[in-house]
Amino acid sequence: MNRSRRVAVVAHCLLNMNSKVEGLATCPGVHPILGELADRDYGLLQLPCPELTMLGLKRWGQTFEQYDTPFFRAHCARLVADVAAQVSEYVRCGYEIGPVVGVQGSPSCGVTQTMSGAWGGEYDDDRMRQIRSRRERVDGAGVFFRELAERLEPYGVAFTWVDDREPDGGIARIAGVLEGGL
Numbered sequence: 001m002n003r004s005r006r007v008a009v010v011a012h013c014l015l016n017m018n019s020k021v022e023g024l025a026t027c028p029g030v031h032p033i034l035g036e037l038a039d040r041d042y043g044l045l046q047l048p049c050p051e052l053t054m055l056g057l058k059r060w061g062q063t064f065e066q067y068d069t070p071f072f073r074a075h076c077a078r079l080v081a082d083v084a085a086q087v088s089e090y091v092r093c094g095y096e097i098g099p100v101v102g103v104q105g106s107p108s109c110g111v112t113q114t115m116s117g118a119w120g121g122e123y124d125d126d127r128m129r130q131i132r133s134r135r136e137r138v139d140g141a142g143v144f145f146r147e148l149a150e151r152l153e154p155y156g157v158a159f160t161w162v163d164d165r166e167p168d169g170g171i172a173r174i175a176g177v178l179e180g181g182l
């Protein structure tokens with residue numbers, strides 16, 4: 001059988017919601033956007049989850065400011081290096097790469113919006129009140145996707161995102177993008 005020679009690059013948790021911070025899964029297992037990609041014969045390159053591979057499954061929900069450290073950026077750069085090598089090989093062999101699908105609002109995988117908050121410290125009552133009042137979505141990509149966009153820039157790959165603030169999570173918007181061509 002002929003292969004499609006089309007590969008979408010998707011955030012890790014879209015294939016495996018079990019990797020997300022406890023309480024943030026938007027479906028039990030696989031995000032429905034992957035059905036849209038499968039229906040159009042895309043193969044999937046699953047990105048690594050930078051937070052899971054740094055802090056594990058019992059991590060708290062954090063903010064861009066907490067992840068924007070030399071240590072986490074170096075971790076992201078290591079993960080992205082392997083992804084970029086895979087992309088370059090597909091491109092070298094004439095495959096179509098993209099879209100890259102991120103998770104809007106994530107401190108790591110947000111594409112044009114991330115989560116901001118000047119947090120840190122022990123979780124006493126005062127700090128919990130501060131946390132609830134001082135976390136907000138702001139414009140800008142997450143730490144991992146900044147690194148990813150920089151490394152994939154030479155290949156002209158299109159980026160898009162799922163967004164739990166859209167009624168359908170962004171499925172109709174992404175389907176429209178796929179139908180219209182990348």
Ligand code: SF4
Nearest residue numbers: 012013049103108109
């Ligand atoms: S870091 Fe990225 S891949 Fe991991 S759970 Fe968050 S949005 Fe998903």
